[in-house]
Amino acid sequence: MRIKFQADADLDGRILRGLRRVAPEVDVRTAAEAGLAALEDPDVLRLAAEAGRILISQDRSTMPAHFQRFVSRSQSPGVILLRARVPIAVAIEELLLICAANETEEWINRLAWSFMRPPDM
Numbered sequence: 001m002r003i004k005f006q007a008d009a010d011l012d013g014r015i016l017r018g019l020r021r022v023a024p025e026v027d028v029r030t031a032a033e034a035g036l037a038a039l040e041d042p043d044v045l046r047l048a049a050e051a052g053r054i055l056i057s058q059d060r061s062t063m064p065a066h067f068q069r070f071v072s073r074s075q076s077p078g079v080i081l082l083r084a085r086v087p088i089a090v091a092i093e094e095l096l097l098i099c100a101a102n103e104t105e106e107w108i109n110r111l112a113w114s115f116m117r118p119p120d121m
Contacts, residue, residue: 001104002027004077005095006053008044008063009037011082015056015091022092026099029053041066045076054078054107056095058086064111071109078107082114 005028007016016030031037034051036044041063048055049070054077057063067079080098082091094114 003099003102003104003107004051004053005029006034006036006048006051006055007031008041008048008055008057008059009039010057010059010063012058012088012091014088015082015095018088018092019095023096023099026095028056028095042070045070045079046074049074049076052077052104054080054104056080056082058082058084060084060113067111076109077104078110078112080112080114086114 005026007028007030009031011031013030016028019026019028034047036047041059045055045066057079058081060081063079063081067076070076082094
């Protein structure tokens, strides 16, 4: 099945705008579009799971622990944690690679940390 993304309120909006610009076929919702902007992590995880969407976040401080608790009692479509200062182009490239190389089922209950490094300056 095709991957669908859900951004949380911590994700830099420029990443989603750029992703939509270069790949309008990618199914991605903002936190505002999904009504997640003011919600706590457990509720964000629950709503993303109910919608069958992989959550994209830059909240590396609390999201991993909330995710572990969530998957101990529920199933999650997965979470991708991007670095806070990841270059926008690198984040977009990473998300496009995930879409191209993966199926939704491969992400169930998976927490993935950003794996690409920005190019050397």
